[in-house]
Amino acid sequence: MFFKAKLEPLDSLRPGHGAATPTPRTVNGPESMRICLNCRTSQHFCDTPQYLELGKIGTINCSIPHNFHAISWYNSTNYNSEFPVIFIANSVKDGFGYITGEYDITLDGSLTINKVLPKHDRYFTLLLLFEETRNQVISMVRVVVTANVLKQTRLELLCTSNKISFFIWKRRQPADNMFRDLCFGVLAGEKYTELFSDQFDLAESGSLIIPSVNVKDEGLYSCISSDGLTNQAVVYNVTVDDVKGQFLKELTEKYKDLYNGVQPIPYLRHNLHRVDKVFVDANIEVLVSLEGGDHNVWQDIGSYHNIFSDSRAKSTRRIIEGEPGYGKTMITLRLAYDWCNRNESSVLGDVDVLILLRLRQLHGVRPIYRVIKQFLLPKDSRISEVQIQKILSESKKVLVLLDGFDEYSDLNDDAQSDINDILERKMFQEFDVILTTRSLVLPRKVSPLTKRLKLGGFDEKAQKCYTQKPVVSLSDDVKDKITQSIKNNPTLSDLCQVPLFFVIFAHMMNKSNQFQNLNSVTSLFHYMISCFHSHMEKKMEDENVYMFTKPENGDHNFTKMAFEYLRRSNKSVILTREEVRQEVGRDEYERYLRIGILVEEEMVDIIDEKRSASSGSIKTLTKVRFFHKIFCEWYAAHYLADYLQQHSSLDLSEFLQLHDPADLQYLYRFACGLYSSGAGKIIDYLQKLEGGDKFAILCILEKTRDVKDIMEQVRQLCTEKLVVSGYDSLLLQRSYLQLLELAAKNDIGHKFTSCRAIGVTVPLFSFKGDIL
The missing domain is CATH 2.60.40.10 (Immunoglobulins)
Structure with missing residues (x-):
C-alpha cells in the first residue's frame, strides 16, 4: 500500500x-x-x-x-x-x-x-x-x-528539471474544493522564497519537500513555474497509506505461500495442500507443577486452541516439544493460517502482528529486525528495519513463533543473540513467544515464566480424523484395512502414533498390504523408501525421460555424507547445493531431489554482518535439507552398519563422536535393524552413555531375528531398577515389556520396580526376578 x-x-x-x-x-x-x-x-x-x-x-x-x-x-x-x-x-x-x-x-x-x-x-x-x-x-x-513513498518517509516533489525564474506550489486536500497556496519563490536575480506552512521545506531548485509523509498530507499538489518566456505546470496526486498496513499485507502473502505448500508425502512434490486441509487437532499436554512444587506432571489441555486460553498454559513464553515427526512445524503453520484468516471469534483475533521464523534459516543473521526483513518480506519491500521495529513496538499484541530450535545452527553459540534474549525475556517482554523443539534439545537459558507443552502424537481418534479428510481420498475398505492393520500389529500401532509415519502409511495403504507384516521401524522405513524409488521409476518409464540408477539404500557417497553431517553437527540438516553435488555427484543429487528425499531452499547468507545493509555483503544461496531429519538418520545408519560390518573391533565411542546421541535415536535403531550382528555393540555403547539406557532398550525392538548375541546387554540392563511409566511413550513402554519378556524367557533376574498407568496391552507373562 x-x-x-x-x-x-x-x-x-x-x-x-x-x-x-x-x-x-x-x-x-x-x-x-x-x-x-x-x-x-x-x-x-x-x-x-x-x-x-x-x-x-x-x-x-x-x-x-x-x-x-x-x-x-x-x-x-x-x-x-x-x-x-x-x-x-x-x-x-x-x-x-x-x-x-x-x-x-x-x-x-x-x-x-x-x-x-x-x-x-x-x-x-x-x-x-x-x-x-x-x-x-x-x-x-x-x-x-x-512516486511510491511509504508513510513517515521523506518525499521530494520536483517542480521541473528546467531552469526557472519563478514558481508557486499549491495544494488541494480531499475535503477541500479549491487549491490553496503553500509557498512561492523567485529564483532569478535576488532570490526570495516564502513558506506558508512549517510542515514543508523547499529545495534550492524549487522542489517541495515533505520531511515525514503522513495521512494528512494527502491531496493534489500543483507547481506552476516560468522561465520568463513560457509557463509550465505539473500536478501530483498524493495518496498516503500506513506502512503498518503494507507490512501486514507482505507478511500475509509470505504466510500464504507457507501454509499452502504442505507436502504430506515426500515423492509427491507437486501434491501440495493448504494446512487446514491436512492438519489434525491432536492432543497437547502442559507440564504442571503440583502443589508444593516438588513434582511435575503432564496434563492434557485438548485442542491447540487452548494453548492461549487454558490457565495452566498462561504465559508470554511457551515451548512446544515433540519427537521427530510429531508435527511441530505443522502447528506453527496452522497458527499462521488462523491469523491470516482470523475473525473476532478467532483465538488469534486480537493478535495485531504474527511473526513466524524458521530457525534453521537464521545462520549468522543476528538482529531480529533484519531477520524479519530478509526472511519474511519480499526482496523489493521498501519497509526498513527501523520501521519494522517501530511497528512491533507500537502494536498492542504480537505473537512470535520460533520454529525448530533443534535445527538452529547457532543454539550452542555462547554469544548473546536476539533469539537468546527473546527466550530469556530480555527482549520482547510483552510479546507472546512460542518456541518449537525436540524434547531432548531444550534451550539452556529461558525465562522462569516459561511454560512447557508437548505434542501427544496420533491416537486412534486423530488417526481416524486424518483418514476422513478429502485430501487422503481413501475408500471405506482401505480405511477399515488401516484400522485393522494397526490393531493387529502392535509394532505398527506404536509407530503410527508418530504423525509423519501414520500419514505416509495411510497414503501407501491405497497401493499395498505389506505394511501389515512390518514389525520394526527399520522394516517400515525400508519398505517406505522402496516405495519412493518405485514411484519415481514408474515416472522414468515415460518416453524421453532420463533414467537414474536405483540404489534404494543410498550409494556409499550419499550415506557417508549423511553420516558425516550428523557427526559434524546434528542440529541443522542443511547443506549447500554445491556441497552435496560435489560429494555425491550431480546425477545422485538430482535423483534424491526428484524422489523428494532432498529439498532445496533459498537462503540468505551474511558475508559481512557489519556491512549487512550493503547488497554486496548479502548472498543468496540454494541450500539443501532432507525432507525430514529421520531420512538423514536412515541413510547415515546404512553407513554406520556397513562400517561396523567391515570393522568388527571398532571402538564406537571414538568413531561416532556425536554431540548428543540421545537426539539421534533413529540412527541407532536403524543401524541395529540393518546390521543385526552389530546390534550388541551399539546397545553396549548406548548403555555407557548417561541416560542411554532408554535408547538402548528401544534398539531391542529392532532385533527381529536371533537375540542371543544381545543377552549380555539385556542382563546388564536388567541389573538396574526398571520403572515402566505411563508418561513414557508407548513405544518405550513396549520396549520395556519386551526387555522383561526376554529376561523371563532366558532366566535373567531383574529389578522391576513398578508399572504405573501404562498404555500398552501385551500377552501375559510371568517374571523371574526381584519385583520391588
Missing part, C-alpha cells in the same frame, strides 16, 4: 486533431526513416497507459515483431515535425536522447528511460519500419509517472 503521485499531462501534450495532409520529410537519421501522417497507426504493439516510477529506471514495454528494420521513439505525438529522441537501424543506435544517456532501446525495441522524471509524464510515439514492405507502423503510449 504505497502512496502514488500522479502527474497530470498538460493539454499541449495530448494528441492533436484534424491536421492537414503534410508532405513527407526525412528525419535526422537513416534515409529509410521517412515519417508521414498517412502511415498506418496501431495500438497493438504497446499497452497504454504504462506506469513508471519517479527517480527509477523505467521501460516502456512493447511486443515488437523481430523482423523490424528500424525503430524511432518520439517524446510527443508530433512525430511528423520533430526529431526522434532515439532510434535504431541496422542494429546501430543514435539520437540526441541516446547521446545524452537519457534514453536507450532494448533488444526487443522497447524504450528505456534511465531516470524517470516528471517531464516523462506524457505521450510517447513508437514508429516501426519493416524492411520487406517499407511499411511504417505507429503506436502511441501514454506514460504516467508515479
Whole structure:
C-alpha cells in the first residue's frame, strides 16, 4: 500500500486533431526513416497507459515483431515535425536522447528511460519500419509517472528539471474544493522564497519537500513555474497509506505461500495442500507443577486452541516439544493460517502482528529486525528495519513463533543473540513467544515464566480424523484395512502414533498390504523408501525421460555424507547445493531431489554482518535439507552398519563422536535393524552413555531375528531398577515389556520396580526376578 503521485499531462501534450495532409520529410537519421501522417497507426504493439516510477529506471514495454528494420521513439505525438529522441537501424543506435544517456532501446525495441522524471509524464510515439514492405507502423503510449513513498518517509516533489525564474506550489486536500497556496519563490536575480506552512521545506531548485509523509498530507499538489518566456505546470496526486498496513499485507502473502505448500508425502512434490486441509487437532499436554512444587506432571489441555486460553498454559513464553515427526512445524503453520484468516471469534483475533521464523534459516543473521526483513518480506519491500521495529513496538499484541530450535545452527553459540534474549525475556517482554523443539534439545537459558507443552502424537481418534479428510481420498475398505492393520500389529500401532509415519502409511495403504507384516521401524522405513524409488521409476518409464540408477539404500557417497553431517553437527540438516553435488555427484543429487528425499531452499547468507545493509555483503544461496531429519538418520545408519560390518573391533565411542546421541535415536535403531550382528555393540555403547539406557532398550525392538548375541546387554540392563511409566511413550513402554519378556524367557533376574498407568496391552507373562 504505497502512496502514488500522479502527474497530470498538460493539454499541449495530448494528441492533436484534424491536421492537414503534410508532405513527407526525412528525419535526422537513416534515409529509410521517412515519417508521414498517412502511415498506418496501431495500438497493438504497446499497452497504454504504462506506469513508471519517479527517480527509477523505467521501460516502456512493447511486443515488437523481430523482423523490424528500424525503430524511432518520439517524446510527443508530433512525430511528423520533430526529431526522434532515439532510434535504431541496422542494429546501430543514435539520437540526441541516446547521446545524452537519457534514453536507450532494448533488444526487443522497447524504450528505456534511465531516470524517470516528471517531464516523462506524457505521450510517447513508437514508429516501426519493416524492411520487406517499407511499411511504417505507429503506436502511441501514454506514460504516467508515479512516486511510491511509504508513510513517515521523506518525499521530494520536483517542480521541473528546467531552469526557472519563478514558481508557486499549491495544494488541494480531499475535503477541500479549491487549491490553496503553500509557498512561492523567485529564483532569478535576488532570490526570495516564502513558506506558508512549517510542515514543508523547499529545495534550492524549487522542489517541495515533505520531511515525514503522513495521512494528512494527502491531496493534489500543483507547481506552476516560468522561465520568463513560457509557463509550465505539473500536478501530483498524493495518496498516503500506513506502512503498518503494507507490512501486514507482505507478511500475509509470505504466510500464504507457507501454509499452502504442505507436502504430506515426500515423492509427491507437486501434491501440495493448504494446512487446514491436512492438519489434525491432536492432543497437547502442559507440564504442571503440583502443589508444593516438588513434582511435575503432564496434563492434557485438548485442542491447540487452548494453548492461549487454558490457565495452566498462561504465559508470554511457551515451548512446544515433540519427537521427530510429531508435527511441530505443522502447528506453527496452522497458527499462521488462523491469523491470516482470523475473525473476532478467532483465538488469534486480537493478535495485531504474527511473526513466524524458521530457525534453521537464521545462520549468522543476528538482529531480529533484519531477520524479519530478509526472511519474511519480499526482496523489493521498501519497509526498513527501523520501521519494522517501530511497528512491533507500537502494536498492542504480537505473537512470535520460533520454529525448530533443534535445527538452529547457532543454539550452542555462547554469544548473546536476539533469539537468546527473546527466550530469556530480555527482549520482547510483552510479546507472546512460542518456541518449537525436540524434547531432548531444550534451550539452556529461558525465562522462569516459561511454560512447557508437548505434542501427544496420533491416537486412534486423530488417526481416524486424518483418514476422513478429502485430501487422503481413501475408500471405506482401505480405511477399515488401516484400522485393522494397526490393531493387529502392535509394532505398527506404536509407530503410527508418530504423525509423519501414520500419514505416509495411510497414503501407501491405497497401493499395498505389506505394511501389515512390518514389525520394526527399520522394516517400515525400508519398505517406505522402496516405495519412493518405485514411484519415481514408474515416472522414468515415460518416453524421453532420463533414467537414474536405483540404489534404494543410498550409494556409499550419499550415506557417508549423511553420516558425516550428523557427526559434524546434528542440529541443522542443511547443506549447500554445491556441497552435496560435489560429494555425491550431480546425477545422485538430482535423483534424491526428484524422489523428494532432498529439498532445496533459498537462503540468505551474511558475508559481512557489519556491512549487512550493503547488497554486496548479502548472498543468496540454494541450500539443501532432507525432507525430514529421520531420512538423514536412515541413510547415515546404512553407513554406520556397513562400517561396523567391515570393522568388527571398532571402538564406537571414538568413531561416532556425536554431540548428543540421545537426539539421534533413529540412527541407532536403524543401524541395529540393518546390521543385526552389530546390534550388541551399539546397545553396549548406548548403555555407557548417561541416560542411554532408554535408547538402548528401544534398539531391542529392532532385533527381529536371533537375540542371543544381545543377552549380555539385556542382563546388564536388567541389573538396574526398571520403572515402566505411563508418561513414557508407548513405544518405550513396549520396549520395556519386551526387555522383561526376554529376561523371563532366558532366566535373567531383574529389578522391576513398578508399572504405573501404562498404555500398552501385551500377552501375559510371568517374571523371574526381584519385583520391588
